[in-house]
Amino acid sequence: MLQTFVQNILNALQWGSFYSLIALGYTLVYGVLLLINFAHGDVVMVGAYIAFFIASLLLGHYSFFPHALPGGVALVLTIILTMILTAAVGVSLERIAYRPLRRKGAHRLYVVITALMCGLILENGNLALLGASRKKFPEMVDKVVYNLGPISVTNLKIAVILAALLVFILLQFIVTRTKIGMAMRAISYDKFAVPLMGIPIDTVIVFTFILGSSMAGLAGILFALSYPILDPYMGLSIGWKAFIAAVVGGIGDIRGAFAGGFILGFVEIMVVAFFPSSYRDLFSFTILLLILTIRPTGLFGVPKTTKI
Amino acid sequence: MKQKLAVPVLLFALLAVVMTLVQFEVIDLYIQTIILFIGINIIISSSLNLVNGHMGEFSCGHAGFIAVGAYVSSVLSVALFAQDRIFGAPLLPPQYTVYAFPVILVIGGLAAAFAGLLVALPSFRTRGDYLAIITIAANYIIITVIINIDKIGGARGFMGMKRVVFAMEDTAAIPWMVLWVFLFTILSIIAIRRFVSSTYGKGIIAIQQDEVAAEIMSVNTNKMKLIAFMLSSGLAGIAGGLYAHVIGYVNPKSFDILKSTEALVMVYLGGMGSITGSILSAVLFTLLLELLRPLQIIKWIVIPLLLIILMQFRPEGIMGNRELVDIFPKLKKFYRFK
Incomplete structure (x- = not known):
């Protein structure tokens, strides 16, 4: 009993890491622009597909590049390249779709709808280009199972949890300790006064999208390594759920996104461990609804004082 | 006189023409279904507009309430009027x-209105984007509950509503669904219009402008929110009941977050807070x-692309927050927005 429980905690940590990584991307963009970037879940999906193509290329699965690299080198290269390319996808979304609207001073919710539409285009564009057949992600490193008494951990699980933790520390450092992080916080505080202080607002926003989308790329690779079947709609439900996790933590707060992701992961895994799996969404969303009813601004969110 | 009669006469003529065309099979079943869907979508978009446009909240779980209405009215009508595997012989001739059909639809709407409490009660304290999450969560919760009730088909879906429609057509051979969709569309638009333009209903517009100020000006914001959410979800439930009986089959998957997205698109395409805008869109x-x-699949690339382009050129939607009479003042001769 106890060992299943500990085993499930480890599973929950891994599952929560995915939610955290994606929720961090949501919360970064929201914290700066107050924009719910609904396309983020699909950027994760794009990241996984980019990783798939790069990995297949580097492992020599395509005939025009027959030099197979060793697994470890290929993995590192795949991670770096995927993060760069996914960041490019995120930034181009910002440049093409969101920035012109922001310039026009459109209502915030119209930008949200545009984000939703961008997500639909990414999903269905993928479906139209690559077809509905699912892709099998190649195995890049050998699976190692560590046995600590009755509990077993794979190297991949450890890597995923570590990655989420490192990303959290890195982002928390960038946002709270560096100059550009200060600029990001300043923009969310007052979007109109910041350009007057000589802060290049567009550069900061692009930087935010680079950070958020590269984390989405990382989440995409790790997700594809853990669950190696790719399909165009994989980003949909995990994206929505990660957004919910970000809000439960208190959207706009890095710690909140991190904590919210793990809470959602824990609830989902524990429900599946003790109840039929079809009850998963029911329990997890009811708990989230209760959390939000009791703490209306999430766990770490601070209620804003409204002036009239 | 002209002002009073123009719109009812026009609507009556429209109904008569469509009913005659359907009755004598001038238009085929496909076009008939599209016409019915237009009516249903009008209810969906204008009811969501009540919350998202007039009240200025961001509800993105409208499909959940549509699902409640669809299931409650389908189960009721099948149990009462159709031979079914689970519910046995029909209870009424x-x-x-x-x-009974309109009553069943209204009961479905009432059930959906009570499901709306799931969102309305947290909305007293929770605001803005946090409320948006509650609506998404409500959508997921409703769908999962339906999936887990095996008696109404669970994930397989529920069918048999066509038999009820046929029973109606056996009683009197006129296109009943066209009539019901038309009537309920008109009724819900009248309800929303009267509510929004009444002195009492102006409270929700006050909430949209500034919730704190509205409260100070003695608007009972909690009560207004409760009413607006329940009215909106109740009308969505009626739309769901109609949808279920037009299609003849419901499945929890068809009420997921994508359906809610469709409803959102219709609201923002038409313009926030414009009833004629929602109808048009x-x-x-x-x-x-x-x-x-x-x-086929390219459709779902073309439509979002069109919308993005539209947003770039007209970020406030087709109508903005104006009504048709604000754009064409001459129409005031024929109808009044009051």
């Missing part, structure tokens, strides 16, 4: 269908979906 969106059907 088929000639009562005609009278519901008609356009439904027609667009059908016109682009031959493109």
Whole structure:
């Protein structure tokens, strides 16, 4: 009993890491622009597909590049390249779709709808280009199972949890300790006064999208390594759920996104461990609804004082 | 006189023409279904507009309430009027269908309105984007509950509503669904219009402008929110009941977050807080979906792309927050927005 429980905690940590990584991307963009970037879940999906193509290329699965690299080198290269390319996808979304609207001073919710539409285009564009057949992600490193008494951990699980933790520390450092992080916080505080202080607002926003989308790329690779079947709609439900996790933590707060992701992961895994799996969404969303009813601004969110 | 009669006469003429065309099979079943969908989508978009446009909240779980209405009214009508595997022989003779059907739809709407409490009660304290999450969560919760009730088909879906429609047509051979969709569309638009333009209902517009100020000005914000959410979800439930009986089959998957996205698109395409805008966008969106059907999967690239382009050139939607009479003042001769 106890060992299943500990085993499930480890599973929950891994599952929560995915939610955290994606929720961090949501919360970064929201914290700066107050924009719910609904396309983020699909950027994760794009990241996984980019990783798939790069990995297949580097492992020599395509005939025009027959030099197979060793697994470890290929993995590192795949991670770096995927993060760069996914960041490019995120930034181009910002440049093409969101920035012109922001310039026009459109209502915030119209930008949200545009984000939703961008997500639909990414999903269905993928479906139209690559077809509905699912892709099998190649195995890049050998699976190692560590046995600590009755509990077993794979190297991949450890890597995923570590990655989420490192990303959290890195982002928390960038946002709270560096100059550009200060600029990001300043923009969310007052979007109109910041350009007057000589802060290049567009550069900061692009930087935010680079950070958020590269984390989405990382989440995409790790997700594809853990669950190696790719399909165009994989980003949909995990994206929505990660957004919910970000809000439960208190959207706009890095710690909140991190904590919210793990809470959602824990609830989902524990429900599946003790109840039929079809009850998963029911329990997890009811708990989230209760959390939000009791703490209306999430766990770490601070209620804003409204002036009239 | 002209002002009073123009719109009712026009609507009555429209209904008569459509009913005659359907009755004598001038238009085929496909076009008939599209016309019915237009009506249903008008209810969906204008009811969501009540919350998202007039009240200025961001509800993105409208499909959940549509699902509640669809399931409650389908189960009721099948249990009462159709031979079914689970519910057995019909409880009432088929000639009562005609009278009972609108009642069943309204009961479905009431059930959906009570499901709306799931969102309305947290909305007293939770605001803005946090409320948006509650609506998404409510959508997921409703769908999962339906999936887990095996008695109504669970994930397999529920069917048998066509038999109820046939029972109505056996009683009197006129296109009943056209009539019901038309009537309920008109009724819900009247309800929303009267509510929004009444002195009492102006409270929700006050909430949209500034919630704190509205409260200070003695608007009972909690009560207004409760009413607006329940009215909106109740009308969505009626739309769901109609949808279920037009299609003849419901499945929890067809009420997921994508359906909610469709409803959102219709609201923001038409313009926040414009009733004529939602009607217009519901008609356009439904027609667009059908016109682009031959493109298959490309359709779902073309439509979002069109919307993004539209947003770039007209970020406030087709109508903005104006009504048709604000754009064409001459129309005031024929109808009054009051």
